[in-house]
Amino acid sequence: MINWQWRAFAQLDGAALYQALELRQQVFILEQRCLYADIDGYDLEAWHLLGWRTSNGRRELAAYLRCLAPGAKFPEMSLGRVLTAPQARGLGFGKLLLAEAIAQATRQYPGHAIRIGAQHHLERFYQGFGFQTISAPYDDEGIPHVDMLRP
Secondary structure (H helix, E strand, O other): OOEEEEEEHHHOOHHHHHHHHHHHHHHHHHHOOOOOOOOOOOHHHOEEEEEEEEEOOEEEEEEEEEEEOOOOOOOOEEEEEEEEOHHHOOOOHHHHHHHHHHHHHHHHOOOOOEEEEEEHHHHHHHHOOOOEEOOOOEEEOOEEEEEEEEO
16 A cells, blocks of 8 residues: 655655655665766756555655656656665556656646656556657666657
């Protein structure tokens, strides 16, 4: 069971923000060994989707992503920093996260396409949600990516 929170940056409390940034660091910087500026200035204007679960009597962040408004980074709205916590993988939370994100994002910005820079090995996963590949594979911090669009 996941409890979803869709929040603007200013609506995040300190503990939730800390857990989101800690999880992003754990997955993108430490696990994937990418030394890059995760805190990139976009978080302040983004909507954040946090998926919480209770495990062993403790509330933990199991899934996360952020949504940027059309024009903030791309002409379309965009989803980024998409992740499932290592201890929550294999439970279907990635699919739940993306379905919830698409529903929230299209309510927030109706009539806009959604763009994502997907890790190449996840291309089929995103295709299952209506995303279409719009670029050749390219290197992003040592990991092959493709740009995808959901009209």
